[in-house]
Amino acid sequence: MVEHSTRRRWRRRLGAFLLPVAAGLALLPHVQPVVAQESAREIVDRVDRLLRGNSSRGTVRMDIVTEHWSRSMEMRIWSLGTEYALIRVTAPQKDAGTATLKAGNDIWNYLPRVDRTIKLPPSLMSASWMGSHFTNDDLVKESRIIDDYDIEIAFEGVRDGGEVWEFELTPKPEAAVVWGRIVEQVRKRDLMPLWARYYDDRGALARSLRFEEFRTMGGRLVPARMVVEPTDKPGESTVITYADLEFDVPIDASFFSLRRLQRETGSN
Amino acid sequence: MAVRTWWRIGWRNLGRNRRRSVITAVGLAVGYFSVVVLVGWWDGVVVEMINNGTGIVTGQLQIHDAEYLPDRSVYRTLGGDAGVDVAELLERVTRDPAVSAAAPRVYGGGLVSSGSATAATAFLGVDPERESKVSRIMTSVTEGRLPARGANELLIGSEMARILGAKPGDEVVVVAPAVDGSMGNDLFVVSGVFTSGLSDLDRTFALVPLDALQALMVLDAGRVHEIAAAVPDPWQAAAAAARLDTAVAGAARPLAVEAWTDLRPELLEYAQLSASFNWVLLVIVFGMAIFGVANTMLMSTFERRHEFALLLALGTVPSGIVRSVLYESIALGVIGLLTGAVVTLPVLVWWHHAPPDLSWLVGDFTMAGALVRPVLRVEYPWTMAWQAAVALFLTAALAALYPAIRASRVAPADTLSGR
Numbered sequence: 001m002v003e004h005s006t007r008r009r010w011r012r013r014l015g016a017f018l019l020p021v022a023a024g025l026a027l028l029p030h031v032q033p034v035v036a037q038e039s040a041r042e043i044v045d046r047v048d049r050l051l052r053g054n055s056s057r058g059t060v061r062m063d064i065v066t067e068h069w070s071r072s073m074e075m076r077i078w079s080l081g082t083e084y085a086l087i088r089v090t091a092p093q094k095d096a097g098t099a100t101l102k103a104g105n106d107i108w109n110y111l112p113r114v115d116r117t118i119k120l121p122p123s124l125m126s127a128s129w130m131g132s133h134f135t136n137d138d139l140v141k142e143s144r145i146i147d148d149y150d151i152e153i154a155f156e157g158v159r160d161g162g163e164v165w166e167f168e169l170t171p172k173p174e175a176a177v178v179w180g181r182i183v184e185q186v187r188k189r190d191l192m193p194l195w196a197r198y199y200d201d202r203g204a205l206a207r208s209l210r211f212e213e214f215r216t217m218g219g220r221l222v223p224a225r226m227v228v229e230p231t232d233k234p235g236e237s238t239v240i241t242y243a244d245l246e247f248d249v250p251i252d253a254s255f256f257s258l259r260r261l262q263r264e265t266g267s268n
Numbered sequence: 269m270a271v272r273t274w275w276r277i278g279w280r281n282l283g284r285n286r287r288r289s290v291i292t293a294v295g296l297a298v299g300y301f302s303v304v305v306l307v308g309w310w311d312g313v314v315v316e317m318i319n320n321g322t323g324i325v326t327g328q329l330q331i332h333d334a335e336y337l338p339d340r341s342v343y344r345t346l347g348g349d350a351g352v353d354v355a356e357l358l359e360r361v362t363r364d365p366a367v368s369a370a371a372p373r374v375y376g377g378g379l380v381s382s383g384s385a386t387a388a389t390a391f392l393g394v395d396p397e398r399e400s401k402v403s404r405i406m407t408s409v410t411e412g413r414l415p416a417r418g419a420n421e422l423l424i425g426s427e428m429a430r431i432l433g434a435k436p437g438d439e440v441v442v443v444a445p446a447v448d449g450s451m452g453n454d455l456f457v458v459s460g461v462f463t464s465g466l467s468d469l470d471r472t473f474a475l476v477p478l479d480a481l482q483a484l485m486v487l488d489a490g491r492v493h494e495i496a497a498a499v500p501d502p503w504q505a506a507a508a509a510a511r512l513d514t515a516v517a518g519a520a521r522p523l524a525v526e527a528w529t530d531l532r533p534e535l536l537e538y539a540q541l542s543a544s545f546n547w548v549l550l551v552i553v554f555g556m557a558i559f560g561v562a563n564t565m566l567m568s569t570f571e572r573r574h575e576f577a578l579l580l581a582l583g584t585v586p587s588g589i590v591r592s593v594l595y596e597s598i599a600l601g602v603i604g605l606l607t608g609a610v611v612t613l614p615v616l617v618w619w620h621h622a623p624p625d626l627s628w629l630v631g632d633f634t635m636a637g638a639l640v641r642p643v644l645r646v647e648y649p650w651t652m653a654w655q656a657a658v659a660l661f662l663t664a665a666l667a668a669l670y671p672a673i674r675a676s677r678v679a680p681a682d683t684l685s686g687r
């Protein structure tokens with residue numbers, strides 16, 4: 001049970017990264033050299049919010065490798081805050097047109113093959129989303145790291161030739177998280193996250209998340225590639241790569257409608 | 269004196285107070301009847317529990333890929349990715365003398381959606397004809413009919429039908445992750461609704477034709493997750509599993525053959541627990557009878573102390589007295605046993621073939637996760653019948669021992685002189 005909720009919680013945390021991906025990586029407009037006095041808490045919060053924006057639109061490629069199969073999907077993503085997201089698969093052909101709409105705490109899926117929209121029951125929230133290592137829950141939930149964790153600098157110095165911080169995040173006593181610990185590495189130069197490792201309450205590494213290919217997209221420096229690797233399934237991974245990304249695009253809540261879910265979304 | 273003489277004396281003594289002898293014998297008979305019928309009824313409940321626990325869907329015997337249980341990964345089909353010759357495997361399984369039928373199955377998880385309602389669903393892909401000989405779920409259709417082979421039709425549980433607001437003839441969306449990583453989805457028609465009485469099944473299970481589910485999950489025709497087999501005598505299942513384990517050995521990927529005793533250990537534990545309670549029952553009933561018989565024998569020997577004194581005074585050996593009293597009690601036991609058996613046997617036969625149905629009094633209940641009907645059906649408890657007979661004789665003999673020894677120690681002079 002603990003393991004199960006641990007994993008869920010972890011996925012939720014992942015969601016905090018995925019959604020923003022959907023949401024548009026809202027990095028600070030122009031990265032300033034880091035102010036030395038900045039506290040650990042402020043840095044982690046800034047990195048956390050790096051991956052959140054007002055609205056976004058982008059194209060993503062998702063490569064999933066599991067023990068039994070591997071596949072690649074391409075999708076268009078629209079988001080507004082943390083409340084709304086619309087994801088439409090464009091490739092492969094078999095799945096093209098399949099779309100997921102998140103509005104608040106609800107998720108709908110549109111299935112073009114049968115031309116039907118189905119609402120996901122709560123019992124399937126922890127099920128895999130499109131076969132990836134993300135869950136439906138990841139799309140719905142979001143929370144801020146600094147609300148749930150006490151943060152301290154575990155390491156400050158040079159790693160692999162670059163100045164970095166390593167933050168150790170331990171859950172606050174009252175926080176509803178079951179992670180024993182999260183360690184996150186952030187490079188000092190431009191405040192880019194490099195990796196995050198999630199440990200269960202027995203101190204064992206559960207999963208890792210790597211950030212790669214830092215590029216400027218939509219006027220912001222973002223990690224264009226994120227790699228998720230579950231520790232309990234060696235060799236399996238989900239890789240998300242951004243092809244293009246725009247921030248603060250003119251869309252409002254009415255865009256995220258069931259009607260939009262079903263039809264081609266055009267240039268928007 | 270010869271043994272026969274003491275027997276005759278013992279037997280005749282029974283007639284000296286007939287009413288008392290009859291009452292005691294009836295007491296023993298009632299004890300015998302209660303133990304045997306109660307145990308028979310309880311065995312009947314346990315057999316019903318096992319039949320329902322294994323007969324509704326489990327089957328008494330299952331074959332999987334060795335790594336399929338307990339995770340039930342959809343990838344672990346029999347024979348791995350290559351699959352097996354399902355028809356040949358079924359043939360080999362049904363050839364076992366204890367097996368009456370076998371059926372292939374595919375399992376999948378996903379959802380069924382109708383209108384705005386969606387239900388998380390466990391899909392069971394079945395061969396409708398074969399399956400109806402293995403499990404009873406196919407016969408518990410309360411509305412509509414079974415799904416037809418090759419058709420996009422499904423049979424859903426009554427509770428799921430209520431949640432979805434679906435009835436036979438309705439179109440529903442079925443979604444199930446396929447083994448190639450894609451999201452299998454298609455339109456299906458509800459062919460019927462089943463009611464098993466087990467809420468889990470009725471809420472989460474949907475039966476789909478094997479080939480339709482294989483198509484949805486991108487599984488080849490040779491890929492199934494399970495062969496389930498029916499073994500009419502559930503206590504033969506473990507032996508049949510051992511035989512089949514040898515018969516299917518040497519496959520490309522190892523297979524696991526398991527009887528219900530492995531698949532549903534809680535049912536086996538319950539059956540064993542109830543068997544041990546049979547002994548407790550036996551000890552309690554005949555323990556009580558011992559005091560009844562002992563009381564009778566003490567009374568009758570006390571009344572006859574003058575006779576015993578006289579016999580001893582005339583030179584009878586004390587062991588003769590002991591024998592006559594013991595034989596009297598054992599003769600009483602024989603009468604009790606005969607009476608008990610004469611009453612018990614017809615009741616057993618009657619309740620085995622035409623059991624009284626108490627469902628007007630109490631509803632169905634579940635035991636160890638299996639549905640049980642409140643029916644007084646008895647299994648023939650032959651083991652208990654002879655165990656109880658032995659217990660009855662022991663009771664009669666043990667109960668008479670103390671009165672017999674007392675009778676043989678009567679002091680002749682004192683007793684005869686009335687002191």
